């Protein structure tokens with residue numbers, strides 16, 4: 001059994017996504033933001049479908065029920081299980097999160113379980129405790145500033161890191177998923193280093209609008225931020241929250257829109273404003289980053305990003321695909337099919353900062369173009 005975590009209002013879309021991707025999956029919602037998946041096909045096929053879901057923020061692969069009769073008993077059982085399973089001395093992360101019946105009230109119980117686990121490790125296996133302490137901890141309670149740099153706020157998994165997830169769904173019951181290294185590092189985009197896949201981006205009141213949170217969250221999920229000296233094209237840039245972040249960090253931005261950006265950004269020497277149609281703009285030379293948050297029909301934004309990566313006009317990209325009303329999210333399947341042929345890595349995700357939209361972001365790579373045939 002595998003568990004997916006989504007935002008409450010997008011669980012039905014996750015269900016539809018998996019129903020399209022897998023032959024006869026058993027899909028059982030557990031409350032409003034957890035989906036249980038049992039798939040009869042091969043692990044490779046299932047893994048591939050799970051890896052491409054836009055509406056799952058976190059997966060607990062190969063999860064099983066784990067009773068929590070008391071905090072002490074659960075902590076003892078967990079540590080007994082990990083001795084011999086987790087590589088001694090190697091780094092690992094432990095996400096203990098509440099959902100369903102316990103929700104926020106369960107957070108305190110999760111903290112108590114964590115403390116009891118640490119105590120058990122101290123008594124019984126100090127080398128595992130050392131591995132746990134070797135990884136910087138980021139929780140959804142620690143908001144991360146968007147500017148001037150967000151690098152290192154929550155590092156991606158290293159090849160030697162394992163991940164243990166315990167999802168507390170009632171005071172006495174949890175689901176447990178253990179992913180031994182190097183699986184977490186191989187699962188970029190669907191196994192999140194952030195607990196429950198929730199990325200906390202701090203509010204930046206100096207940005208022209210709240211849209212900055214989408215770019216900041218995409219960078220955090222990529223584990224890569226736009227750096228000083230890099231070049232960006234920002235399509236549909238006004239009023240300028242996406243342009244604002246890279247120029248704050250010393251990058252240069254060609255901002256394309258039909259309307260001007262906020263006045264201070266129009267005067268910023270790091271910004272070159274190009275008034276015109278985002279869909280017709282082609283840079284003279286390839287740039288480091290394509291940023292695109294243009295309001296357009298989904299097929300147009302999908303076509304645009306595919307053209308840019310196929311033509312290798314950028315090294316990295318962050319593009320929003322916007323929908324109207326009750327949308328046909330199956331259009332995102334075009335990206336799932338086409339992107340792997342052109343890019344080194346990509347993620348497709350309904351971000352915490354997204355409304356009725358999703359973002360696709362990733363790295364084209366520096367090598368020769370892949371065979372697109």
Ligand SMILES: C[S@@+](CC[C@H](N)C(=O)[O-])C[C@H]1O[C@@H](n2cnc3c(N)ncnc32)[C@H](O)[C@@H]1O
Nearest residue numbers: 211236238239240241242257258277278293295
């Ligand atoms: C959601 S806003 C972008 C917000 C921006 N990312 C920010 O952070 O401030 C979308 C922008 O797309 C622009 N837009 C829509 N269609 C366009 C087109 N065909 N060419 C250029 N700009 C376009 C609109 O003028 C609008 O400013």
